[in-house]
Amino acid sequence: MTLRIDVHDLRLVYGDVTALDGLTFSLEPNRIYGLLGRNGSGKTSLLSVLAAFRKPTAGEVLAGGQPVWENPAVTSQIAFIRESGDTVEDSEKPKEALRFAEYFRPNWDKAYAEELIERFQVPMDTKIGEMSRGQRSALGIVLGLAARAPITILDETYLGMDAPSRYIFYDEILNEYMAHPRTFIISTHLIEEVSRIFEEVLIIDKGRLLLQDETEALLTRGVAITGPEDVVERHIGGLTVIGERQLGRTRSVMVYGSLDEARARQMREAGLDLEPLALQDLFVHLTAPKGGVP
Amino acid sequence: MTIAGARQRTWRFPRLWLRGHILFGSLMWAGLMVLTLVIALAIDRFGSVPDSIWEQSSQVVPWYVGGVCWYIAYQTVPTTLAHGRTRRDTAIEVTIFLVTFAGVAAVLVAAGYLIEYAVYGLAGWPRALSGNQLFDSYLDIPLILLQSWLVAVVWAGAGAFVGTATYRYPDVGWLSLFPASVLIGLVGTFTNGFWGPVGYLIDRFLSVETPSLVFAIPTAIACFLISLAATWRILRDLPIRTR
Numbered sequence: 202m203t204l205r206i207d208v209h210d211l212r213l214v215y216g217d218v219t220a221l222d223g224l225t226f227s228l229e230p231n232r233i234y235g236l237l238g239r240n241g242s243g244k245t246s247l248l249s250v251l252a253a254f255r256k257p258t259a260g261e262v263l264a265g266g267q268p269v270w271e272n273p274a275v276t277s278q279i280a281f282i283r284e285s286g287d288t289v290e291d292s293e294k295p296k297e298a299l300r301f302a303e304y305f306r307p308n309w310d311k312a313y314a315e316e317l318i319e320r321f322q323v324p325m326d327t328k329i330g331e332m333s334r335g336q337r338s339a340l341g342i343v344l345g346l347a348a349r350a351p352i353t354i355l356d357e358t359y360l361g362m363d364a365p366s367r368y369i370f371y372d373e374i375l376n377e378y379m380a381h382p383r384t385f386i387i388s389t390h391l392i393e394e395v396s397r398i399f400e401e402v403l404i405i406d407k408g409r410l411l412l413q414d415e416t417e418a419l420l421t422r423g424v425a426i427t428g429p430e431d432v433v434e435r436h437i438g439g440l441t442v443i444g445e446r447q448l449g450r451t452r453s454v455m456v457y458g459s460l461d462e463a464r465a466r467q468m469r470e471a472g473l474d475l476e477p478l479a480l481q482d483l484f485v486h487l488t489a490p491k492g493g494v495p
Numbered sequence: 496m497t498i499a500g501a502r503q504r505t506w507r508f509p510r511l512w513l514r515g516h517i518l519f520g521s522l523m524w525a526g527l528m529v530l531t532l533v534i535a536l537a538i539d540r541f542g543s544v545p546d547s548i549w550e551q552s553s554q555v556v557p558w559y560v561g562g563v564c565w566y567i568a569y570q571t572v573p574t575t576l577a578h579g580r581t582r583r584d585t586a587i588e589v590t591i592f593l594v595t596f597a598g599v600a601a602v603l604v605a606a607g608y609l610i611e612y613a614v615y616g617l618a619g620w621p622r623a624l625s626g627n628q629l630f631d632s633y634l635d636i637p638l639i640l641l642q643s644w645l646v647a648v649v650w651a652g653a654g655a656f657v658g659t660a661t662y663r664y665p666d667v668g669w670l671s672l673f674p675a676s677v678l679i680g681l682v683g684t685f686t687n688g689f690w691g692p693v694g695y696l697i698d699r700f701l702s703v704e705t706p707s708l709v710f711a712i713p714t715a716i717a718c719f720l721i722s723l724a725a726t727w728r729i730l731r732d733l734p735i736r737t738r
Binding site: 245249253254255256271272273274276277278279280281283286287288289290292300301302304305306350 | 505511570571573574575576577578579580581582583584732734735737738
């Protein structure tokens with residue numbers, strides 16, 4: 202089953218705070234999406250509404266053409282795992298949490314869950330409330346991946362996991378995606394680490410959609426120009442510089458906006474190195490207080 | 496691709512919840528039963544065993560039922576919703592759980608009376624009840640079952656209501672204890688004769704006989720339905736908050 206997601210003019214208000222402010226976008230099925238945003242930008246609120254964890258104040262969320270809210274045909278096809286561990290009870294052991302998931306999840310793959318438990322070394326005899334943050338994160342990932350839901354949403358799920366475990370997690374997502382194509386929406390702050398697996402990126406800021414684009418296209422929106430200080434200085438006139446680093450006489454300047462071919466050739470001939478800007482640098486620029494797409 | 500829109504039953508009998516809680520509850524009941532008989536033996540050693548001790552000790556059963564149903568609403572319901580279930584289906588499953596779990600509690604209370612009746616008979620102790628309940632005989636099993644279920648189901652509903660309220664409103668949810676106390680006070684008054692301030696007010700201002708089967712049944716059903724309605728009012732758009 203594949204489900205396209207359509208969000209129309211979505212608003213979510215808590216008291217005086219507008220968490221989501223008129224979001225409209227669509228997500229084609231069977232892709233890996235990265236959802237980026239600063240703290241408090243509305244990422245978790247958006248994902249909570251997508252998964253029917255929370256009712257929107259206004260607007261609508263459709264999956265497969267049907268409303269998500271209180272629709273069992275849709276909600277059963279969405280697995281939303283937050284770092285906070287909503288799908289487990291602290292007094293339980295992982296065995297009970299897996300049995301609970303097996304009972305409720307229509308596409309649950311028990312063998313795969315056991316395989317993941319082994320890979321992430323989740324202790325089966327420890328109460329969940331007594332597990333370390335990393336172990337709880339790993340259990341959440343097991344529950345999210347083994348549910349094999351057509352829409353799998355992971356919100357900072359890996360927090361607390363050490364680097365080797367996180368890399369196992371990234372590899373596992375890719376393996377799963379290849380073996381069982383489905384829509385992944387991954388919210389993260391570890392942009393540099395995870396960005397390699399994103400096919401498309403959404404950036405939200407203050408509850409509004411700032412940008413939605415293919416990752417490859419996004420990376421062409423900025424350039425890092427590196428070379429001798431004086432040569433760099435001569436070539437960046439008129440460009441939007443969003444950051445720079447200096448080591449000795451070598452200077453690296455981050456520029457937002459693509460360069461035309463003639464100017465890029467001119468820079469290379471002058472001995473400058475041109476590289477795509479890292480997604481994280483673009484993100485920082487786009488979400489800076491005075492940011493926005495120039 | 497879209498999802499087929501055919502309407503079909505999507506809620507399920509809550510066997511997973513019931514299995515775990517009935518098993519654990521039965522163990523608790525067995526412990527309470529043993530404790531009750533040990534107390535009777537201890538009293539016999541130093542004096543004469545009075546009226547039924549189970550009649551007193553089984554008063555903890557409604558508290559236990561209320562506690563379990565609080566847990567179901569506070570902890571298990573949000574976890575269930577997080578696994579892709581809807582609030583409507585979950586509410587139906589919770590209702591089935593409350594009614595069934597109260598029924599099992601009633602059976603265990605009645606079994607306790609039968610066990611006590613048998614042990615007292617073997618020991619030659621007097622087999623007398625206080626007479627302050629809807630039943631006045633150990634062998635009036637249907638009435639014991641009915642009263643125990645009426646009381647337990649209202650405690651179950653009240654527990655679920657308080658559980659949902661305290662989950663949704665962490666700061667002020669405890670205020671739900673007041674209306675919940677009124678509900679369990681009402682059913683207690685018409686089954687056990689006296690139940691706190693509510694029982695006092697009924698005795699003081701209403702000229703009705705308590706305990707009373709005529710009042711107990713409609714009161715318990717009304718109290719249970721009120722607790723369900725209040726629970727659904729909170730649950731129907733319940734957000735799952737981050738832990």
